[in-house]
Amino acid sequence: MQDTIPSLPWSRYRVWHGHKILILRSTNFSREVEEIAARKNEFGICIAIEDSENLRDLPSLCRERGFTAVAVADVAQVTPSTRERLRGGGVKYIQLGDLYEDLTRKVSYTAIDAKEIPPTPHHLLADFVRWLVSVILAVGGLILTLPLFFAIGVAVWFEDRNAVFFIQERLGKNGRPFNLFKFRSMTPPDETVWTGDWLKTDWSVGEASRVTAVGRILRSYKLDDLPQLLNVIRGDMNAVGPRAETRRGFEERSRVISGYAHRLTVKPGMAGWGLINTYQNAIEKLQVDLYYIKYRSLRFDLTIFVMTAWQIVRSLVQHSAGAVLRVLHVTDNGKGK
Numbered sequence: 001m002q003d004t005i006p007s008l009p010w011s012r013y014r015v016w017h018g019h020k021i022l023i024l025r026s027t028n029f030s031r032e033v034e035e036i037a038a039r040k041n042e043f044g045i046c047i048a049i050e051d052s053e054n055l056r057d058l059p060s061l062c063r064e065r066g067f068t069a070v071a072v073a074d075v076a077q078v079t080p081s082t083r084e085r086l087r088g089g090g091v092k093y094i095q096l097g098d099l100y101e102d103l104t105r106k107v108s109y110t111a112i113d114a115k116e117i118p119p120t121p122h123h124l125l126a127d128f129v130r131w132l133v134s135v136i137l138a139v140g141g142l143i144l145t146l147p148l149f150f151a152i153g154v155a156v157w158f159e160d161r162n163a164v165f166f167i168q169e170r171l172g173k174n175g176r177p178f179n180l181f182k183f184r185s186m187t188p189p190d191e192t193v194w195t196g197d198w199l200k201t202d203w204s205v206g207e208a209s210r211v212t213a214v215g216r217i218l219r220s221y222k223l224d225d226l227p228q229l230l231n232v233i234r235g236d237m238n239a240v241g242p243r244a245e246t247r248r249g250f251e252e253r254s255r256v257i258s259g260y261a262h263r264l265t266v267k268p269g270m271a272g273w274g275l276i277n278t279y280q281n282a283i284e285k286l287q288v289d290l291y292y293i294k295y296r297s298l299r300f301d302l303t304i305f306v307m308t309a310w311q312i313v314r315s316l317v318q319h320s321a322g323a324v325l326r327v328l329h330v331t332d333n334g335k336g337k
Contacts, residue, residue: 022058022067023048023096029110030073033096036103059085067091071099105277106287107294112259126298133298134239137305138232145226152183152214152223159214162188165227170244173267178236180244181227185215198252199282220319222312228270240301241269242289253282263289266296271308 023034025048037046047067058070058078069092072078078086078093086093100108153164166184169177187210211219218224231237237244242263245253254260263286273292279285292300 019068019092020066021046021069021071021099022062022065023099024070024072024077025050026077027073029100029108030071030096033071033100033103036100040103058082059089059091062086062091063089069094071096101291104287105273105291106279106284107290109283109287112286112290129298130238130301131235133301134232134237135235137239138229141226142229142233145229148223149226152218152226155214156184156212156218159212160187166224169247170268171247171250171264172236172244173264175264177247178231178234180236181230183215183218183224183227185212185218185224186210187212198249199256201279201282201285221316225270232270236267238267238269238301240271240304241267242272242292243274244268253286257283257286259290260286262286262293266293271305273304276304276307276311 021037023030023037023046025031025034030048034046034048047065049061059082061067062070068090070078070086071094073096075095083093097108097110156162156164163184166182166186167179168182170180172178186207215224228237232239245263245268250260250264260282272289274285274288277288279288292304
């Protein structure tokens with residue numbers, strides 16, 4: 001049995017199904033991972049011991065109690081000879097940071113705060129292929145959705161006779177500004193006023209009240225993002241990447257969140273790891289985005305793109321089926337009368 005993790009990080013969690021993991025409890029971070037593991041029973045049984053116990057007996061302890069993996073905060077906790085004995089007994093040896101990523105699919109904020117962020121991998125050929133695939137997908141998507149563009153444009157304009165598109169400056173790779181295109185889903189804002197909390201990722205009360213009826217539908221199916229296909233074709237964005245930020249939002253968050261500027265080391269995207277994983281605030285959003293950046297690859301991009309498309313299709317089907325059932329229910333009630 002190998003003692004290393006597999007090469008597909010976004011699916012690594014499957015490796016731990018059925019495993020009995022021993023966590024060496026030594027720091028607050030190890031206790032945090034222990035709590036997360038306890039809540040995620042599908043990853044197997046995780047038991048923690050204090051690292052003050054005799055670690056030289058780890059191989060014997062694992063053999064006697066059936067542990068198949070050992071997670072530590074620092075590799076120096078276990079001597080090379082002990083690691084070799086663990087490996088010889090078929091026990092996987094992993095760092096707590098890796099286990100945290102496997103359980104949560106995001107980077108630990110402890111690592112971010114300590115500025116232990118790995119450099120963003122850049123390969124010219126991979127970046128060129130990523131750009132080419134993004135443009136091909138965007139052109140194809142634009143051709144397929146042109147009738148939808150017209151229908152949405154008419155609906156947006158007809159509701160309040162205001163602008164069809166919402167155009168706003170966003171920051172791209174390395175902080176390069178560009179104009180992001182969206183279908184307008186809200187009444188025009190007062191750009192000088194922000195009533196929310198920059199650490200939050202949900203809307204303020206004032207923002208939520210500005211969403212139009214058509215806009216609510218567009219947002220439900222992510223159709224308001226369709227004009228970003230033009231941004232992908234122009235090279236402002238990729239098909240997959242972190243969400244593009246406003247300048248003010250980025251500056252405010254960078255001021256209080258360590259490592260936040262690392263989000264700008266790659267191009268933003270229409271689809272992203274952050275769109276298919278939940279987060280509660282800007283710090284968790286950064287953790288999710290840095291997970292994508294850390295393991296960024298063409299294969300990972302394709303996985304995210306397919307998962308995003310599946311979410312949209314599933315949402316459309318569910319809402320359509322619900323609408324049909326409601327119509328049938330009303331029809332049946334009418335016949336009953």
